[in-house]
Amino acid sequence: MRSSRLVAAGVLTLALAGCSTEPPPGPAAPAPDGGDAQPVKAIQAAAGAVPGGRVFDVEHADDGWEIKVASNGQEHKVRVSRDGGQVLGQQQTAKPSDDMAKVQQADVDAVKALQAAQKRLPGELDEMEIDLATDGTLVWQVGLRDGTGVEHDVDVDAKTGQVR
Structure with a gap:
């Protein structure tokens, strides 16, 4: 009887050893200062990959980030690794987006807009x-995913940096 209790206790211990009370890992939490280091690094890397580059569009891609950069009237698509540490490729776009003119009017760059949005949410x-x-104000439209996976849109005034 005692040996069967020991065996049962041993089996239970082994079964519980693989269990954890920690929740499964979710999306990376933003940095304590409200920033999100990977996209900030990616934005900076993309802007730096093109002389005089100004980022005006940032999206997730399969292998990291796809970032559109304006420079001297030309549009460039720059792919950057997920951690923002490496430019994976770039190409000049044949037909530039109308957003290129908008970014030239902005006083607030993509990094500052992201940081302002993350400070709010x-x-x-x-x-x-x-x-x-809709009212004609130039804004950065920032899509942020919260800890539960829900996306929230935050508009940041591209002239003042104020969250709207």
Whole structure:
């Protein structure tokens, strides 16, 4: 009887050893200062890959980030690794987007807009672009995913940096 209790206790111990009370890993939490280091690094890497580059669109891609950069009237698509540490490729676009003119009017760059949005609503960047709000104000439209996976849109005034 005692040996069967020991065997049962041993089996239970082994079964529980593989269990954890920790929740499964989810999306990376934003940095404590409200920033999201990977997209910030990716934005900076993309802007730096093109002389005089100004980022105006950021999206997730299969292997990292696809970032559109304006430079000297030309549009460039720059692919950057997920951690933002490496430019994976770039190409000049044949037909530039109308958003290129918008980014030239912005006083707030993509990094500052992302940081302002995350200060208001902490979350992981999903996508962002510069565009006109319905009232004609130039804004950064920032899509942030919260800890539960729900995406929230935050508009940041591209002239003042204020969250709208």
